[in-house]
Amino acid sequence: MPEGHTIHALARDLTTAFAGTRPSVSSPQGRFVEGAALLDGQEVEAASAWGKHLFLDFTDERSLHVHLGLIGKFEIAALDGAPAPAPVGAVRVRLETPDWLAQLRGAIICTVLDPEEVATVVSAQGPDPLRDDADPELAWARIHRSGRTIAELLMDQSILAGVGNVYRCEVLWRHRLHPLKPGRVLKRSSWDAIWADLVRLLPLGVRSGVIVTLDDLVARVEDAPGAGGVVVPRRYAVYKRTGEPCLRCGARIRTRVVAGRNLFWCGNCQRRT
DNA sequence: CCTCTATGGCGAA
DNA sequence: TCGCCCTAGAGGC
Numbered sequence: 001m002p003e004g005h006t007i008h009a010l011a012r013d014l015t016t017a018f019a020g021t022r023p024s025v026s027s028p029q030g031r032f033v034e035g036a037a038l039l040d041g042q043e044v045e046a047a048s049a050w051g052k053h054l055f056l057d058f059t060d061e062r063s064l065h066v067h068l069g070l071i072g073k074f075e076i077a078a079l080d081g082a083p084a085p086a087p088v089g090a091v092r093v094r095l096e097t098p099d100w101l102a103q104l105r106g107a108i109i110c111t112v113l114d115p116e117e118v119a120t121v122v123s124a125q126g127p128d129p130l131r132d133d134a135d136p137e138l139a140w141a142r143i144h145r146s147g148r149t150i151a152e153l154l155m156d157q158s159i160l161a162g163v164g165n166v167y168r169c170e171v172l173w174r175h176r177l178h179p180l181k182p183g184r185v186l187k188r189s190s191w192d193a194i195w196a197d198l199v200r201l202l203p204l205g206v207r208s209g210v211i212v213t214l215d216d217l218v219a220r221v222e223d224a225p226g227a228g229g230v231v232v233p234r235r236y237a238v239y240k241r242t243g244e245p246c247l248r249c250g251a252r253i254r255t256r257v258v259a260g261r262n263l264f265w266c267g268n269c270q271r272r273t
Numbered sequence: 274c275c276t277c278t279a280t281g282g283c284g285a286a
Numbered sequence: 287t288c289g290c291c292c293t294a295g296a297g298g299c
Contacts, residue, residue, distance in 0.1 A: 070281045
């Protein structure tokens with residue numbers, strides 16, 4: 001589920017698996033042969049994420065830039081001494097060491113960038129609530145002057161990076177905000193609350209691998225000991241719950257396609273006025 | 274088994 | 287605005 005939490009978890013796992021190693025890099029599918037040749041045998045420094053963009057940095061200053069899009073998958077597996085299995089299906093990139101195997105499929109972006117090009121990609125992204133260096137003022141400055149709907153603004157990666165359709169629907173429900181309200185009428189206190197909530201919720205997604213937005217599940221992840229994985233069911237307040245009762249007020253959940261994406265909200269407790 | 278759908282965004286038209 | 291990427295889970299038959 002590639003919203004920002006997925007990409008940050010991938011960066012963490014790629015760093016664990018490959019930092020300090022020199023993986024063999026190939027493109028069994030054949031669509032990344034030249035890029036793979038540039039990276040093959042080079043030493044990995046670390047991986048990082050900004051919003052939904054993933055960067056695997058090598059010590060020669062080249063970076064593998066990946067964006068999963070809707071259907072992309074980046075699978076990382078410990079080999080535990082076993083020989084790596086042969087690639088199956090359309091594997092765009094394969095990274096292999098004696099200990100780890102990573103395979104990328106279906107990504108919308110997969111390229112090799114130099115540091116300047118990485119900076120250009122990053123500069124087009126808004127603040128990411130998962131990053132310590134994020135400045136929410138940059139997002140607010142654009143939101144509070146905009147006539148576009150808050151639903152649209154939350155999904156605009158140049159304004160706010162990492163939030164996708166599930167987090168936006170859920171966070172608007174948590175703050176009782178109508179998705180079609182224009183950004184310019186959003187109160188400063190509402191934005192502060194949204195940002196603080198995202199700073200709280202997104203790390204729970206990184207930790208559990210699941211988008212966690214319901215208070216009982218939030219508590220379950222926050223109270224779990226250690227930093228390891230927590231098993232959490234995929235349950236949402238409004239996302240994909242069209243016609244079902246709101247968990248807060250019992251009114252029917254409504255849906256509408258806006259800018260090509262499905263929007264879900266409670267018609268009663270998320271009022272437009 | 275097959276068909277539909279999606280947490281995203283690029284590039285052609 | 288639409289097709290595509292070509293995955294993977296859900297649901298229908």
